Amino acid sequence: MVDLKTNYMGFNLKNPFIAAASPLSEKIETLVELEKAQASAVVIYSLFEEQILHEQLLLHSRLEQGTEGFAEALSYFPQPQQFRLTPDQYLDHIKKAKDKLSIPVFASLNGYTLGGWINYAQKIEKAGADAIECNIYYIPTSFDEKEDEIQHRYIEIISSLKKAISIPVAVKLSPFFTNMARMAKDLTQAGANALVLFNRFYQPDIDLDDLTVKPHLVLSTSFESRLALRWIAILYKRINTSFAATGGIHTYEDAIKLILAGADAIQLCSVLLNKGVGYINNLVSELSQWMEKKGYNSISQMKGSVSQASCADPAAFERANYMKTLLSI
Numbered sequence: 207m208v209d210l211k212t213n214y215m216g217f218n219l220k221n222p223f224i225a226a227a228s229p230l231s232e233k234i235e236t237l238v239e240l241e242k243a244q245a246s247a248v249v250i251y252s253l254f255e256e257q258i259l260h261e262q263l264l265l266h267s268r269l270e271q272g273t274e275g276f277a278e279a280l281s282y283f284p285q286p287q288q289f290r291l292t293p294d295q296y297l298d299h300i301k302k303a304k305d306k307l308s309i310p311v312f313a314s315l316n317g318y319t320l321g322g323w324i325n326y327a328q329k330i331e332k333a334g335a336d337a338i339e340c341n342i343y344y345i346p347t348s349f350d351e352k353e354d355e356i357q358h359r360y361i362e363i364i365s366s367l368k369k370a371i372s373i374p375v376a377v378k379l380s381p382f383f384t385n386m387a388r389m390a391k392d393l394t395q396a397g398a399n400a401l402v403l404f405n406r407f408y409q410p411d412i413d414l415d416d417l418t419v420k421p422h423l424v425l426s427t428s429f430e431s432r433l434a435l436r437w438i439a440i441l442y443k444r445i446n447t448s449f450a451a452t453g454g455i456h457t458y459e460d461a462i463k464l465i466l467a468g469a470d471a472i473q474l475c476s477v478l479l480n481k482g483v484g485y486i487n488n489l490v491s492e493l494s495q496w497m498e499k500k501g502y503n504s505i506s507q508m509k510g511s512v513s514q515a516s517c518a519d520p521a522a523f524e525r526a527n528y529m530k531t532l533l534s535i
Contacts, residue, residue, distance in 0.1 A: 207494075208494050208497040208502060208503060208504065209503060209504035209505065209506075210222070210470060210490065210493065210494065210504075210505055211504070211505065211506075212246075212470050212505045212506070213448070213470060214247070214400065214448050214450065214470045214471040215337055215374040215380075215399040215400045215448045216374060217247065217273055217310050217336065217337075217374075217375060219246035219247055219255065219309075219310070219471065220244070220246045220309075220488055221244060221246045221489065221493075221505075221506060222246065222461065222465060222469070222470070222472045222493075223244065223246055223461070223471075223474060223486050223489055224245065224246055224247045224248070224249065224312075224450065224470050224471050224472065224473045224474070225240045225245045225248040225249065225458060225473075225474060225475075225478065225483075225530055226248065226254050226452055226473035226474055226475040227248050227249040227314040227341070227475075228251065228302055228475045228478070228479065229251060229479075230478060230479070230483065231248055231249065231250045231251045231303075232251055234299075234306055234500065236483065237306065237307060237486075238301055238307065240384060240483050240484045240486070241307050241308065241309050243483045243484050243485075243486040243487050244486050244487055244490045245309065245486050246302070246309060246310075246420065246471075247309050247310040247311070247336075247471075247482075248307070248309065248310075248311055248312065249312045249313075249314050249339050249473070249475060250296075250299065250300060250303065250311065250312065250313050250314055250335075251314065252314040252315065252316035252341055253296045253313070253314065253316065253326065253330075254316045254317060255314055261407070265481060267374045268511075269376060273507055282455070288482070291386050295509055296313075296330075297329055297330065297333040297387055298333075300313055300334055300335050301332040301334055302331050304330075304333075304334040304335075306449060307324040310336045310337065311334070311336055312335065312336060312338065312339050312376070313330045313333075313335040313337070313338045313339070314338070314339045314340075314341055315327065315330075315338060315339070315340055315341065315429070316341040316343055316489060317341075317342070317343070319359070319363075319383075320362065320363055320366060320493075321381070323363065323366075323367065324366060324367065327367055327371050328370055328371055329375050329533075330371075331371045331372065332469065335373065336373060336374075337373050337375065338373060338374075338375050338376070338400070339375075339376045339377075339378055339402060340363065340364065340367060340375055340376065340377050340378065341378040341405060342360055342363060342377065342378070342379070342405075343405060346475075352442055353384050355519075357383070357389060357392065360377070360389070360392075360393060361392055361393065361396045362394040364377060364393055364397060364398050365396040366398060367397075367414050368396065368397035368398075369434040374399035374400070375397065375398060375399055375400075376398065376400035376401070376402050376448075376450065377393050377398045377400070377401055378402040378404075378405050378452070379393075379400065379401060379402065379403060379404060379405060380404055380405045381403070381404045381428050381433055381437065386437060387444075387485065388519060389439065390437075390445055390447075391444075392443050393447075394445045394446060394447045398411060398447055399448060400448035400449065400450055400470075400471075401447055401448070401449055401450070402450040402451075402452055402473065403433075403434040403438060403449065403450070403451060403452070403453075404433055404434055404437075404452070404453055405453075406430075406453055427454055427456070428454050428455075428456045428457060428460050429454060429455030430453050430457050431451065431453060431454035431456075431460050431463070431464065432454075433453070434451040434452065434453060434454075434469075435451070435463055435464055435467045436467075438464060438468045438513070438514045439466070439467035439468055439512070439514050440468050440513075441513050442467065442468025442510045442513035442515055443468070443513065443515045444515070448470045448471070449463040449468055449469050449470050449471075450469065450470065450471040450472070450473050451467075451469040451471070452472075452473035452474075452475065453474065453475075454474065454476075455472055455473070455474060455477065456477040456480075457489075458488075458489050458492035458493050458496060458505045461489060461493060462493065462496060462508075463512075465505060465508055465509055465510055466508060466509070466510070466512040466513075467510070467512060467513050468509060468510035468513040469509070470509070474486065474489075478484050487506060
């Protein structure tokens, strides 16, 4: 029998498959189903910076009745009913999840400034979360903001969080940095216990009937996992942190490739929304069968065996592969 255990951020997980932050974590009964389906950990649906700011502005506006500026400011935020959970409900949700589950429960904070994160990160730790996944979702649009200022924003958030709490912190990143390798190194030095590669920027659309910009959600495809595969393979053993792959992992083959590249954990979202939480059982079974067929005894034995550090042709992960691909058309 093969050993599927893996170490992620210091947690000894029974297998690599983690339920990523998604609407599936909204209900406690679904979290219980995820554990029964062999999810090794769960990431609770994100608490957004906008929720924290909305709550702070709302409190301030009630204390300063008659200040019209606050009423106007509040109108910029989504209404409370548009969020799945209020900040206080989010903390209560973590407590209930910890009471019901035996697997690690990771909270998720989504934003791009320090804001009220430090205070709520401490509350999340007190509520019992085993770790916090910091989802820094930021699209620079200022022509005057310099690259080092953007990167400093990320470093400041992570270093401040690490000083404020004692539980592990993972950083969910986008791939759009001038030097992704340097950014990964700097975040690790700032204290990040794991890098989650990669965040997906959901692109807007235009409604041609009423001529308005509208959100447009498209679930991932397997092809998208190639980006995480490339960077995990490049970074593996070059920086001292855990790696989780997310985005486009739909089959056991997708998961195997990422583990071979160096991933410690595989986060699942779109495939569970499409096929149901029970699909994790299939992935666990198919991964085991493949490992037995190929003679692997454990995840640790196969992890990183096709990373850049171990690959006979390390340039395949860099520009040489670009030219070969174009010439093969």
